[in-house]
Amino acid sequence: MGINRSLIEQISYASQNSEAIAASHRLTVTTDSRRGEQNSLFVPLVGERFDGHDHLLSAIDNGAVATLWQRDKALSKEVPADFPIFYVEDTLQALQELAHLYRKAIDPTVIAITGSNGKTTTKDMVASTLEATFKLHKTEGNLNNHIGVPLTLLAMPEDCEVCVLEMGMNHFGEIALLSRIAEPDIGLITNIGESHIEFLGSREGIAKAKSEIIEGMSPDGLLIVDGDEPLLDALRHERVNAVLCGYGEANDFVISDAKGNQEGSAFKVNGKSYTIPLLGAHNVKNAAYAIAVANHLKLSGERIFARLKALKHTAMRLECVAGKAGTLIINDAYNASPTSMKAAIETIKALSDFPNKVIVLGDMYELGPDEEALHREVASVISAPITHVVTLGERAQWIFEACQQEQHPSITLKHFSSKDKVLAYLQTFLSEDTVMLFKASRLAGLEALVERLKNEEDQR
Template sequence: MSVNISVIKKAAVSFTGKADHLKDLHVFTDSRKNTEQGLFVPIAGERFDGHQFLTKAIEAGAVATLWMKGKLLPEGVPADFPIFYVEDTLDAMQTMAKLVLKERKPKVIAVTGSNGKTTTKDIIESVVSTKYKTHKTIGNFNNHIGMPLTILASPADCEAIILEMGMNHFGEISLLSRIAEPDIAVITNIGESHIEFLGSREGIAKAKMEIVDGMKPGGMLIIDGDEPLLRSFHFDEIQKATCGYGDDNGLKIGDVKAHIKGYTFTINGEDMIYHIPLLGRHNVKNAAYALAVAKCMNIDEQTAQKGFDQLQVTGMRLETVKGRKDTMLINDSYNASPTSMAAAIETIKALPDYKRRVVVLGDMYELGPDEENLHRQVAQVVTDPITDLITIGPKAKWIADEAGKNHSQLFSIHTFDEKIQAVPLIESLLGKETVILIKASRAAQLESLVEQLEA
């Protein structure tokens, strides 16, 4: 869809604060959200058309709007209300975001992957912010609408922007990359998320690798060097750094030690010992990606560690919560795939000093026709010292069924159709020597269990 660039530039110039007219606009697409000095971008979707809500957007603080040509203006819009007519409002907003990046010239760091991209984004931001004015994706604003909004919300003096890129289908990461034009890109791993739409892990790797489509020549691609599906890709105009445990990685992780409040590790056998205040051994590799970014950004080792020390990650990702009776709750309910679920289970198995280790697992979605087998595979890691397995939902029941075939003597297994049914049992297990993991796909909304069990 073509865009009138001159019109968008007028809006972009006003947005960047280089003109007095409509200075310091805040771009928003939700007419229900109060936004001071707002530029309203109505999006025409399958179920709703934002153009219908312009008057509500004005009430919420809109002082200008993009508007699709041919759409009738609703009654009640002031005659002097600024309207930027465009062929397509979404396309126009994406173009605006691209123009803002060109105007401000921050270092653009893009992060994608099947698992861990949000936590990796947070770790990178904590490290990069030790030296640069940074801005990052908040929440789940990681798609073709959310990412442009993230860019347009960045401050004028932003020196580095960390953008999470999510996807369900082929072509989606490519679009985001071409909007953002990353200087540095990170692919955390290849799992099974969205395999329903992408067909195979090979398809997932191909879709994730679209992140290079818009990269600046000479940019740096940082990948999981232990994943053959990622190492098989080669590019002439892009540099590549590998992180992992194998000897052939550019950043080789070693000397990993678990502690009650995180992990210590080294890189390439050097004397510097890093510490991350995060549960989950997989987060060591996520931290290695941040160190690779730090190297690109001329951030030294000690400064990078200061970034780790100030780390604050997005909630519901191996988030430790104090439960009733001094129980340790681990809330990992934001999302799930077989890979991330297995990693979370391994995390509580590695924690010291707990006599009772309970895993509460819910359904995983978007796994395609092989979903039963992928659920059953999780049972392979539900082993000693796990003491209790509780599943919630019809898909998670496959995990319990498989675990019961081989490990029924080692721990108790309980299945429930609804989460409310599981509450009495879980409450009976609370205690200061108990750790409870709660993990499922986002649609299961198991975080409500955490709220019920909190101190």
């Protein structure tokens, strides 16, 4: 990245010579002046509608003991004269450079995960598989962008052995930047879907953007990819150490015999049996990625099996929730693309023991000029044993209309314009015979319906 070491050397020197900083066991880094981060280095970022430089006094009140400062910004006379200030040309770039230098200093094995869908679930699976063996640090929440990744790296404890990073993007060049900051030892691309196609033009464009993960990797770094995705063929042929995971026989880690029920999924990878408490063929593939990572890091098969079986995952991603009257609710309302929505529907279709299979679908965003066609395409997987389709929102109405054209007489179709009307309709199906899927982009807010329908006394 062309990093200048003088800044980190200055901060290191100040840490040893400033009483305020030396009093802390370890300097933390924050960009939020409102958070009570004691003994922190405040990094004031500049955005279109905000300027962190305006809030230095608040940061000091909340525990900041030093700050970065852009040279072109005026400094308030109220700032204490002895308060440590490190002047830089650009605070965001300085944050990223500090993160890169700290990554080099700690030198953990860095695992970077990107892809259109499944990044967070795969991150959780990889971390769960490894955390009993290594001192591990991982991305928390949605800190997966040009600010979040540096903050995640800078939050690593000094004895960190493995760092698992989630990397998100919606434009070209963003994954390349994150990769150069983090220098992954292992790069992982979960899949290529339609998320952010509005900005990247096509699935081919998305594949190109995700492939930028190799930019910061050494030539002998391990690349793990979806071996069933033709758009990644060129990338995996470029890499000496490319590992393919998927259902096809040509993969290095071959998935077979996958079966699911409301308790989770059982499957084999290269003939060895595994179970996960998650639904869906796509989550089985995510588990195969975790197996590939763990295998590379020399974990035993027994430990991998035990850790996957016991894993806990992030809420609202095919999360099983106990609903009222014994209803099984599948809450997958955190985000959606056509690929992930179709995968979720296929998951519900594969569940046995539920005569009533109700899918509640909402709007998907950032699909660009083809958003109508991409919504309508979802109807191609809606068939028996689905019994009821409920859509909510202007965009989701395209799914409803496409389902009408498919003419499945065994499926009841309903479209609503308000959550209250959806709720009233769904309450008529609450029983042990019913499974309900909720799937949409986060802006649709379908989790509000889940909250109204779940059994508070019996969380799964």
